Amino acid sequence: MSSTVYLNGEFVPYEKALVPVEERAFLFADGIYEVVRVYGGRPFDLEPHMARLVRSARELRLPEPDCEGLTRVTRELIERNQIQEGTVYYQITRGFHGPRAHAFPTGNGAPTVLVLTHPLAPEKLAEHERQLREGVAAITVPEQRWARCDIKSVSLLPNVLAKQQAVERGAYEALFVRDGFVIEGSSSNVFAVLDGEIVTYPACNYILNGITRQRVIRTARELGYTVREEGIPLAALSRCQELFLTATVTEVMAVTRVDGQAIGDGSVGPVVRALQQAFREAVQAL
Structure with missing residues (x-):
């Protein structure tokens, strides 16, 4: 049809x-x-x-x-x-x-x-569910976009090239690095769990303030987590307990490896599990 x-x-x-x-x-x-x-x-x-x-x-x-x-x-x-x-x-x-x-x-x-x-398609949904359970890999790339990423513009060539790099390296997402900080993905926002707190780059002209990002921040605070909107140092990835992505189709997705190195113990952690459950409950309440 x-x-x-x-x-x-x-x-x-x-x-x-x-x-x-x-x-x-x-x-x-x-x-x-x-x-x-x-x-x-x-x-x-x-x-x-x-x-x-x-x-x-x-x-x-x-x-x-x-x-x-x-x-x-x-x-x-x-x-x-x-x-x-x-x-x-x-x-x-x-x-x-x-x-x-x-x-x-x-x-x-x-x-x-x-x-x-x-x-x-059902097979795509099934693959997505597997990724939610097991987590995904990411790579880091230099930030090469314009300074108005807060506008959801169709001008996405740097994002396309970054995503293609990720695909060619067998990864789900490419994480942009600006001035030594991980700021967001090519089609997602990025969160880290550091010392028990959730950290994500502040909403500004350098990132898109994702709708799922906003929902997850509210939900995390309702669940009692401390959320700090500040830069995630690239050097701090090695000591992250968890790292995760948020986006409309991605939902809440754990990143278990970055540039081939494990995040935490290399599995989906309890913070991501709790946020995934809360997200599912919000969907079911539609």
Whole structure:
């Protein structure tokens, strides 16, 4: 069955969802995006994702998204495409304006608004569950991105290259290192357990303040853990009791090896287990 896509106010078949060749996202990566996880046919944490979409639009001086309308579109696409376990992808760009020019176009050109869904295959879900149980490997890479990583922009080439390095080395994620500190992953936020406390890089222009990151910080504090938002020294990885990633699709994932070296005893630790359980309970409460 052909899936349905929402594009610029219309629901159309996936294969007929087309944009002009001079679309600014295609030429300049001039746009923003969000990804929402669907569990049991219901979107998870949709409201904070919409709020971040609005913030990203404001930072790039794009028109403010219609969050109420996008929420209705989300639910209709989930129903039309019969998504039980999957994701919803949103992209808003400055739209089509020709001829190509760097400066913002003048006139009344409309933004391009795209929403599409992707189901998660049973085998992918099974692999993800295995990774949650056993943990994953990561590598470290130098930070080479721009200084506005707080904007969820479609300009992701450094992230793509870092992730590819991880894949080629048999790892799940690449961790960016800036000025001697591990700050975040190519598609995730990073947390360490040091001396019994949870440490994660502070929300600022150098990282994306992940929706799952925010949820996990709140949950950890509710569970009685101390959470400190400060840098994780690269040199401190060797003495971490635990290291873990958070992201919309990743959820709460233990990192058991970095650059071939074990983290803690090389297994998923009690802090991650507790946070995974709390996350699952939040999903089940949808």
